[in-house]
Structure formats: C-alpha cells, structure tokens
Amino acid sequence: MRSTALYILALILLGCSGKKEEHLTAFSQPTVEIVSNVTHSVAGDAISLVFKAEIDIDNFKLHIKNAFGSVLLSPELSEKENMVFHIPKNYTRVAGPCRWELLMDGHMVKQGKFDIATNAPKATYIESYFGPRSVTAGYNDYSMLTVAPTDAFDNPLDDGTKVTVKYQFQDNIDEVEIETESFFAFYNVRSTLKSGRILVTAECNGTTSKELATIVYPNNATNFSISSASAHNYADGNQIITFTSDIIKDEYGNIVTNGTLVTFVIKTDQDAYLYTIGTTINGIAEAKTLHPDKAVEWEIQAFVTGAAESNTTSFTFNAAIKDYPVHFSKGNRNIDIGPFESFMKQLIPDGLLVQLDIYDMDDVFISSKKTTTKNGVCNIFLGEYFLAEGKYKLKINAAGITKEFIKNIDGDTVE
Template sequence: MRIKILIILSLILLGCSSKKEEQPKQFIYPKIELVANVNNSVAGDAVAVSFKTDTSIKDLKLQVKNAYGNVVLSPEHSENELMVFKIPKNFTRIAGPCRWKLILKGHTLRYGKFDIATNAYKATYVESYFGPRSVTAGYNDYSMLTISPTDAYDNPLDNGTEVTVKHQFQENIDELKITTESFFAFYNVRSTLQSGRILVSSECNGTNSKELATIVYPSNATDFSISSSSAHNFADGNQIITFTSDIIRDEFGNTVTNGTLVTFIIKNENDSYLYTIGTTINGIAEAKTLHPDKASKWEIQAFVTGAAESNTTEFAFKPAIKDYPVHFSKGNRNIDIGPFESFMKQLIPDGLLLQLDIYDADGVFVASKKTTTKNGVCSIFLGEHYLAEGDYILKLNAAGITKEFTKNIHGDTIK
C-alpha cells in the first residue's frame, strides 16, 4: 500500500513539472499626446491639462501634487479622443511648483510640471509684527519691525519685493525702502535718547499696514539728592518725618518711570538701621516714618537698587520727655509710672514703650516686663506668683530715660 502511494505522488509531481510556466501579460502603452503644455501660471488662474488619444481609454487618471497636497483627478470630459483634466482651484491658488502624472492602471504614461507665480497684481496684503513693545533710552536697545507681504491667496511675494518703512518720533518722520528676502523683510528701529513713543508703519504695492508702536522708557537712574522735613524735631514717637528726593533722572536727562522704587536707609547713633520706601511720581520719591521716642541723631541715605544713590542727610531729634514720676505701693509690688508729659506739657500719645528689668540683690538678672502707656500713664504689678519676697534692683527705661530703684518686695498677693 505504501508503494502505491509513492508511485501516485511521483506521477503527480512529474505532471506538474511538465507544465509550462505562465508568462505575465505585457502592458501596452497607448499613444497619448499632450495637447497644451502649461509651463507657467498665476495664482488664481484656471489651469487645465489636456491629452489627445487615438482611441477612447477608460480609467485614465491624472495625479496632481503641490504644496497644498495630493489629488487624483478624472477627466472632466472626453470628446473626439480629447481628455481634459481641470486642476482644482485650491491647488491653482498656491504659488510654487505643481507636478502631475498621467496614470493608467498603476503605470505612468506621461509626467510634467508647471510653476504658479504669486498674484500681486490682484491684491497685496501686509502682515507686520513689531517687538519688543518697550525699550530703554540709549544707544544699544532696539525693536524689530518684520513685514511679510502676501498676495490675495496668502502666497508670500517674491524675493526683492520693495517695502517702504516709516517711523515717527516726536517731530521727526523717517522713511526708507527695504526689500524682501526669504519671503519677509525686516528693519531694526533703534531706541532714542529721549523717552517717548515710536510709531512705525509699512507699505507694499500701495497697501499700508496697521500702525504699531514701541515705548521708549528712561534708562537707569543716576545719583540724586534727598532732604528731610517734619513739623518739629522732638522725639515724641508720634510725629511723622518725611524724606523727599529731587527729580530723579537717567543719564540722558529723562525723568525716571513712575513707580521706580526708592529705599531710604536710616542709621542712628547706635549703628542700628531701619528703612522706609517710596515710589516715584513725576520723578520724585517720598517716604515717611515716625519720630523716635527718645533723643536720637539719624543719618539718612536713599538708593535705587542697582542703579543710583543719594547724598547723606542728617536729622537730630531733641528729647520730648525730660522726666517722669514713679510711685510704688502694695509692698512695692504695684508700680505706677507717669504721667508722661511732652515738650508742651501735653500728655504723650498712647503707646510709649516702657521696660522694667529686675535684678536680685547681687545684680543677677531675674526677669523683664514691658508695657505701654495709655492716657499718659502705665502701671506694672509684680504678683506673688511672679516674684517672691526679697530685695531687688528695679531698672525702668522709657523715652530714653533710665531710673534705678532698690526695693524690698513683700506682701502676700495670693488669697
């Protein structure tokens, strides 16, 4: 049985090998003639590619490709073996090379190319950009004006297209001509020495752009002067002292921008510092702070950070309070201080700081208490829970005046 099967398979293989291999059919190219060869066109113009054949041919297609994309077209009509392919409008409006191939059943019969030129005669549009929109006065800063002229179908105009640029500052209007390169033109508008606004515009083929502007801000501030003033020079901790600058300008004489921050640094006789700030309005900065609550001598200097500094001015404060009474009661645990009288014998405003430092009989620091005045007086109570009975040294300090007492603290305040 096995031998019979082998014989049958051998016969089958011999029969297959004897068959002749089938040859693929050879494609016969039909005779096709390009009737009208389009070499150049203008964007927006109608374009058609026509072919003449000896016989009617079905399934003939035209493949068109340009920057817009790729499309396969069928003939619009066929009369007397004349086949006309109309290029779609969205392809004929794009400037640049447009390539085509005539295709039949996957085979390319003919191919070609035509160029579409920009249509500047129909209309020109001007796109312009300007920035940065703010520069500083001087010789180094500038804003760039970029112009991109296009035709009615948004195709960039050809290289070498002439563009007129105008820019205005104060009474001066300047005009110059530049040309496009790589589809756009640009011009650097230099900053001026004076602050203000620069206006620019452009024109191409009779079409004007919109107006654009950049603001020239003053450059960095230069050194300036300051002064100080107040209603009086008593150290009452209540009156306000005002620091004022002169008009702050840059190196070209421009008044610095409104809102420029000016820091006023104050140094007292103990080399302690405090500061207050102000911002410029019309170039003048003003800052305020309270008088100290004790006699002091201030040195004031102002700074525009990283740019300029002022002169140093002085202001001396006279003591407003020359003395104050102190009264002890309730086993010296209750201390009443005041009334505090100012330079016209008036009661001082509320809020004057008073500090009590407590030391034991050997001068070792024990504790400290602080309070503020109200209605010209203040009081401190040293309860049993706070301070045990014994001898203590009490030092009171207010308005720069220090008073020292040695007292025996006694009496039970816990009931």
C-alpha cells in the same frame, strides 16, 4: 504509485509555467500626445491639461502633486475627442512647482510640471509683527519690525519684493526701503535718547500695514539728592518726619517711570538700621515715618536698587520728655509710672513703651516686664506669683531715660 507521482509533478510544472507567462506579459505603451501643455501660470488662474490618445480615456488618470497635497483626477472628453483634466482651484492658488503624471492602468505614461507664480497684482496683504513693545532709552535697545507680504491667496511674495518702512517719534518721521528674503523682511527700529512712543508702519505694492507702536521708557536712574522735613525735631514718638527726593532722572535727562521704588535707609547713632520706602510720582519719591521716642541722631540715605543712590543727610531729635515720676506702693509690688509730659508740658500720646528690668543684688538678671502708656501714665504690678519676697534692683527705662531703684519686695498682696 510511481505513475501517480509523475502526474502530480507534471501538474505543478504546468501551473508554474502559466504564472511565469502571465507575469512576463509586457505593458503596451499607448500613443499619447500633449495637446495643451502648461509650463507657467499665475495663482488663481484656471489650469487645464489636454491630451490626445487613441484608446478609451476611461483607462487614464492624472496624478497632481504640489504644496497643497496630491489628488488623482479623471478626464473629461472635449469636443475634439481629447482628454481634458481640470486642475482644482485649491491647487491652482498655491504658488510654487506643481508636478503631474499621466497614468494608464496604474502605469506612468507621461510626466511633467508647471510653475505657479504669486499673484501680487491682484492684491497684496501684509502681516506685520513688532516687538518687544517696550524698550529703554539709549541706543543699545531696539524693537524688530517683521513684515510678511502675501498675495490674495496667502502666497508669500517673491524674494526681492520692496517694502517701505516708516517710523515716527515726536516731530521726526523716517523712511527706509527693505526687501523680502525667504518670504519676509525685517527692520530693527532703534530706541531713542528721549522717552516716548515710536509709531511704525510698512507699505508694499500700495498696501499698508496696521499702525504698530513701542514705548521708550526711561533708562536706569542716576544718583539724586534727598532732604528731610518735620513740624518739629522733638523725639515725641508721635510726629511724622517726611523724606523727599529731588526729581530722579536717567543719564539722558528723562524722568524715571512713575512707581520706581526708592528705599530710604536710616542709621541711628547706636548703629541700628531702619528703613522706609516710597515710589516716584513725576520723578519725586516721598516716604514718611514716626519720630523716635528718645533723643537720637539719624543719618538717612536713599537707594534705587541696582541703579542709583542719594546723598546722606542727617536729622537730630531732641528729647521731648525730660523726666518722669515713679511711685511704689503695696510692699513695692505696685509701680505707678508717670505722668509723662512732652516738650510743651502736654501729656504724651498713648503707646510709649516702658520696660522694667529686675536684677538680684548680685546684679544677675531675673526677668523683665513691658507695658505702654495710656493717658500719659502706666502701671506695673509684681504679684507674688511673679516675684518672691526679697531685695531687688529695679531698672525702669522709658523715653531713653533709665531710672534705677533698690527695693525690698514684701507682702502677699494679690492684684
């Protein structure tokens, strides 16, 4: 039993010593010379690295790495029995450092790098961006032109490359020269005092960019004046009154943009407020509204929200209806009101509001009824289901005229 254990231990020690010897086997460094070394190149040029070795070339690989990526290349045999590695075009077209390692059986034998410069003489392309595409008049706003010139292989040109920027407004053409930094160049084109269109372009190495533009819109509106006009000043509830502004401009004299919203606020002599709106066309805003149906005085003022306001103008409406008849029948339950005649004794347009308020004899409000005129007259019927028999105070209001009656409501007449 003891002899068997000693035998197994001997076999284990023998195996371990064999693995140790295999692991400690040293890599034999081959003799390799660089026949054709490249340190600088231009994007797009063909690049080949040539090496001379005294052993079979099939054992060698060349590892290439740059901004495009990395690849493992196999050698070719030249006429002089040298190893030749041809760098793929995808790698030679990318500007910047390119690193290489010569490997034999996975071990690095030699390493180095070469730099690829941009190929601006072959061709230059310009990527240009301009924005925002609209600014407001004045010197506080601007649009930025950003230019990224590249060579034929889309490599950004070197820092310090000169770019000429030209911009035109009305009769003026300005030119400025800038330089690229961190692969691009930019220039702020300031807004002008006058509204219009600014055209911008850039040039680099004889190549020009496309034409870009920004629109200079008028600045905020300044205070303005308004006026009111109508065919007559009678409160007939039918005619239209028109409010008109003068030409609204900004502080630099530019006419405000078409479509600028103007709100006309109307204050009555009873401290009630109405409003109507208009939008500018060629700087002028116009708004319309109906005449009131009773005598009243209006004060009108206009606003461009958050920017400007107008003067205050007034318009006085005279009563178009001086009086109207009221006729009671059917136990005072049927009330005929009218005809209503306007300022030329003509019947008023349909739609005049007439309101009846009902009170008891202690002046406590009970109910109300509303109706509108048609063909100059209207009718209100107080059915027994609506109002019981009794004595009531009736107030009729129409066209700003209030009439008061005390009536006995009786009978069971149903309309």
